[in-house]
Amino acid sequence: MRVVRETADYIICDDFLEPKDFELMLQYAQLQDYARNPKWMKPWDLADRPPWQSGETVYHPSRRLPPGDPRRQYPTGTALDRLIDRILSTKFYRNNFSRNAKSMTARSYLHQQGASLDWHNDAGRFAGAYAYYCHPRWHASWGGELMIVEDDIPDDLLPEREILEDGQIVKRKSWNVIHKDDLSELLFERTTSAQFLFPVPNRILIMRRGLWHKIGLVKNNAPFARCSIAGFFLPDD
Numbered sequence: 683m684r685v686v687r688e689t690a691d692y693i694i695c696d697d698f699l700e701p702k703d704f705e706l707m708l709q710y711a712q713l714q715d716y717a718r719n720p721k722w723m724k725p726w727d728l729a730d731r732p733p734w735q736s737g738e739t740v741y742h743p744s745r746r747l748p749p750g751d752p753r754r755q756y757p758t759g760t761a762l763d764r765l766i767d768r769i770l771s772t773k774f775y776r777n778n779f780s781r782n783a784k785s786m787t788a789r790s791y792l793h794q795q796g797a798s799l800d801w802h803n804d805a806g807r808f809a810g811a812y813a814y815y816c817h818p819r820w821h822a823s824w825g826g827e828l829m830i831v832e833d834d835i836p837d838d839l840l841p842e843r844e845i846l847e848d849g850q851i852v853k854r855k856s857w858n859v860i861h862k863d864d865l866s867e868l869l870f871e872r873t874t875s876a877q878f879l880f881p882v883p884n885r886i887l888i889m890r891r892g893l894w895h896k897i898g899l900v901k902n903n904a905p906f907a908r909c910s911i912a913g914f915f916l917p918d919d
């Protein structure tokens with residue numbers, strides 16, 4: 683493993699898994715069952731084509747999933763366990779999440795040509811998130827870059843408004859999901875430092891909650907999908 687860049691908020695590592703485990707992850711990612719997410723999610727806009735995604739796997743050191751829960755639980759006996767083990771063994775995980783966020787999720791995504799994901803900050807109940815790239819090869823001209831705003835721009839700076847959450851009216855500091863003018867203004871005003879990373883195979887990004895980020899468009903010249911395993915670190919409730 684090679685640390686490419688580390689800040690207080692995120693770490694980027696290359697050659698994250700041993701070559702033999704990376705090979706297994708390539709197979710794992712190809713062999714999942716994928717579906718388009720049928721739910722509207724506010725980071726997407728109508729210009730984005732949502733990626734294909736697999737079911738979710740959950741890691742928790744002690745708690746078992748209740749019977750009938752459609753998610754899978756670690757250990758799965760698949761190559762995904764190697765990735766989860768590797769993440770859990772990093773210093774960045776131990777320093778940032780091991781005490782306050784015991785559980786972790788994992789899901790495979792295929793960002794096909796034309797797929798992208800607009801600005802969002804993975805806030806909510808998450809303590810942090812990660813993305814691991816497991817396509818056989820990528821190219822700097824194929825798009826799919828992850829872009830990160832490094833400035834601290836808390837949700838609190840967004841206007842408080844009544845919004846719908848699971849159909850219920852609640853008050854939240856949030857952006858207008860239709861035109862996003864308020865979010866755009868906030869990012870224009872406050873962003874002074876940004877980072878982007880190519881989705882290099884066998885690279886991982888692990889980040890703390892609250893950083894604004896987006897996934898750039900995967901271009902039509904990409905010969906296959908941008909493939910990632912991504913998930914969240916969750917506090918125990």
Ligand SMILES: [Fe+2]
Nearest residue numbers: 802804811895
């Ligand atoms: Fe995200």
